[in-house]
Structures are given as C-alpha cells and as structure tokens.
Amino acid sequence: MSYNCLVIQTSPFALETARTILVASLDRGVADGIFPGGAAACRSDGGSVVAARGHLSWPQVGASADGVAEETVYDLASLTKIIGTLPLVLLSIQQGRLGLDDRADRFLPELSMGAGAHWNGSISIRSLLAHTSGLPAWRPYFIRLHDKAAYLAAIAGEEPSYLPGTAVEYSDLGFMMLGWIVERVWDESLDALARRLVFLPLGMNATAYGTKAPPSLIAPTETGNLHERGMARAYAEGRPVVGGHSPSFAITVDDIERFAWRTETIRGAVHDSNAWYGLGGISGHAGLFSTIGDLIRYLSFWDDDGPLEPEIRVAVFARQTPRGAVSRGLGWILTDDGSATHTGFTGTSLRYHPKTGAATVTLTNRVHPRVVDGIADWRSALAAELSAGR
Numbered sequence: 001m002s003y004n005c006l007v008i009q010t011s012p013f014a015l016e017t018a019r020t021i022l023v024a025s026l027d028r029g030v031a032d033g034i035f036p037g038g039a040a041a042c043r044s045d046g047g048s049v050v051a052a053r054g055h056l057s058w059p060q061v062g063a064s065a066d067g068v069a070e071e072t073v074y075d076l077a078s079l080t081k082i083i084g085t086l087p088l089v090l091l092s093i094q095q096g097r098l099g100l101d102d103r104a105d106r107f108l109p110e111l112s113m114g115a116g117a118h119w120n121g122s123i124s125i126r127s128l129l130a131h132t133s134g135l136p137a138w139r140p141y142f143i144r145l146h147d148k149a150a151y152l153a154a155i156a157g158e159e160p161s162y163l164p165g166t167a168v169e170y171s172d173l174g175f176m177m178l179g180w181i182v183e184r185v186w187d188e189s190l191d192a193l194a195r196r197l198v199f200l201p202l203g204m205n206a207t208a209y210g211t212k213a214p215p216s217l218i219a220p221t222e223t224g225n226l227h228e229r230g231m232a233r234a235y236a237e238g239r240p241v242v243g244g245h246s247p248s249f250a251i252t253v254d255d256i257e258r259f260a261w262r263t264e265t266i267r268g269a270v271h272d273s274n275a276w277y278g279l280g281g282i283s284g285h286a287g288l289f290s291t292i293g294d295l296i297r298y299l300s301f302w303d304d305d306g307p308l309e310p311e312i313r314v315a316v317f318a319r320q321t322p323r324g325a326v327s328r329g330l331g332w333i334l335t336d337d338g339s340a341t342h343t344g345f346t347g348t349s350l351r352y353h354p355k356t357g358a359a360t361v362t363l364t365n366r367v368h369p370r371v372v373d374g375i376a377d378w379r380s381a382l383a384a385e386l387s388a389g390r
Helices: 012-031 077-094 109-113 125-130 148-156 172-186 190-202 226-237 253-258 273-278 292-302 310-316 375-389
Strands: 037-044 047-054 288-290 340-344 348-352 359-364
Touching: 012 037, 012 047, 012 375, 037 292, 047 292, 077 125, 077 172, 077 190, 077 288, 077 292, 077 310, 077 340, 077 348, 109 148, 125 172, 148 172, 148 273, 172 190, 190 292, 226 253, 288 292, 292 348, 292 359, 359 375
Parallel strands: none
Antiparallel strands: 037 047, 037 359, 340 348, 348 359
C-alpha cells in the first residue's frame, strides 16, 4: 500500500521568504529561552522548506551540545493523537470496521462493567475524536495502574465531567480508548498498525513508538517528570488540576513520594507519564517520535489525492462541537482562518489548511530540562508572520 503525495512547484522567492521567517522565529525562540533549538517546516502549494536551528540542549545543562538537524528525532507528545491514532480510526471507518456513531462500549464492553455504565454508553467514536465524550482531560492513573486492562477499568469507573455532547474537554483518556478500539477491530497492536497502515505507506521511516536513533539525533525532554509529579501531588491534595478530581480514583501524597519517578534526563523514551509508567510507552494519546522530514511526508495523508474518501475528509475538517465551545473537527482544532491545528506538550505543533494544503510543522523540546512557558505565544507569532509573508 502506498499513498500519493501532492507535488506542485512553488516560486523560489516564496519558499525563501518562508525559510527566512522560520529561521528568524526559531532563533528568537532560542534567544527568549523558550527552547534550546528546534526544527520547522513550511509547505505551500506542494513545495516545502525546512529550517533547523539551535542545539539539542542548553550549554549550561552540560548535556549534548549537538546542533539540531533535519534528522533530529523529537518526542511528539499529543501530536500522536492526529499522526497515529486519528488516521487509524479513519481508515478503520473507511474499511467498514467502525462507524463514526458507533458506541464505544460495542468494542470496549468493559465500559458497561464499571460504575460509569449509567452514562458511558453514550460515548461514541465521533465524541471521542471531537473531545465531547464527557470524559475528563487527565488522571494520574500511572501512580497505581500499570496495564491497559487496569486503565480501562478505571475509565469505566469515571463519572462524566459534563453531559456527553454538550461541551468540549480535551481528553487523553478518550484517545487512549481509541487506540484500544483500533487494536480490537484489527486484532493487531497499535504500534504495528500505525507502522503498517500509516507510516510505511507515507514513507515515514523515522516515525515510531520510541526511537533507536543515536543520542546525537534525539532531542532530550525533561529531567525527571517534575511537571507531572507536581500535577499528581495537586491531585492527591485536592488542589486545582487539569481534569479535576474523581472519587473513583484516589491517591495520597505518600503514594507520590514512594513512586519510582525517573530522575535522569529523558531521552528517546516517551515523556508522558501515563504512556511511560502505565502503558509501556505505547498509547493512543502519546508515545510517537518523529522528524521534521517525516511530518512533511505525513501531510499528504490529508491532501485531496490522499487515501481518505472525500466524505470522510470533509467530516474531519467540519465542526463537530456545540455552539459556544471550542471549534473542533475530528481530532483537530479548527481555526477562524480555515486551518486545522494540533499541539504536543513537549513543544511540537502542526497547522494544516485543508483547502490549500498549506502547512506549518514545528518541533522543539521546550520541556528540556524543565517545562517553560512562552511556546503558545511563539507559535502564534510564527503563524502570523507566515500568513503575512505569503
């Protein structure tokens, strides 16, 4: 199986202008202390340019001073949702293995065995993709749970954060479920499916769950998991935390202090704690690693001549969320300018315009060696500069 890639020549002047903007933006991000380096790409009318700037680590950290290259491998974090899981779900629908409005408990009957059975029968494939399922954003399940069965049982015990379909809450739990669903309908592991149905057909040879690249080509992430350790402690203490709290899943401060946290600088292993500690590094919500070149190749999946049937592609980029809530399609956030976007916590992002095929990809390790702010403003500024420069 192979997919066609849209190739249309863009004027050298337009491409060089885009590259100049990418270089300046990456240099500014380094100068502002947002990340030690990064790679970025811009595609317009089928042509593309790439910029790689800065280093894998800050000099004062004492880690590798290797420079960023086009071949540098980054932890994609939540870009996993749209680069691996979303295409697999859509291809499953296209083959008749799933329906957008199928109930999740048809494929995950464990849901009907938990305390949440009175409501979770309303969860559909569509609502999971659009983040309107009623599931919370996050739970520190990894503190106590260590396999898919235990995670699914915990999700089955959750109470709804809101009435399904009435609001939007971006949920890692929902995409964990989607990953398990595609495994069941294909009777194949998520990592093998993603490689066979998505990465190999698109020529994404450097994309996988985990990476075997040499250290000089792997961007490190956080030293330990201090950020999520803080989140888990807030959860245990009942303080405000993303996703709120659940009486069905309780942890104590002692649980957190006894936990075997990573203390080393994380490099080549997934940063996300639920993916790493709880799910063996492979999940529908996080775990993929890739390069800037592979993500340019990935874009062809969404083009008019890509593998998706037209009606499925239209549904992906059509609003699926209620009025007044965040505008989301299937998997993607939809913006006022007609683009679809997604981000990853480690410092990654992708913006794609379904009508023109124009796209921007950014890969940074803004969580190294500690999580810092500023990435959202940096992304917004880059999008504005590229739009003005076209």
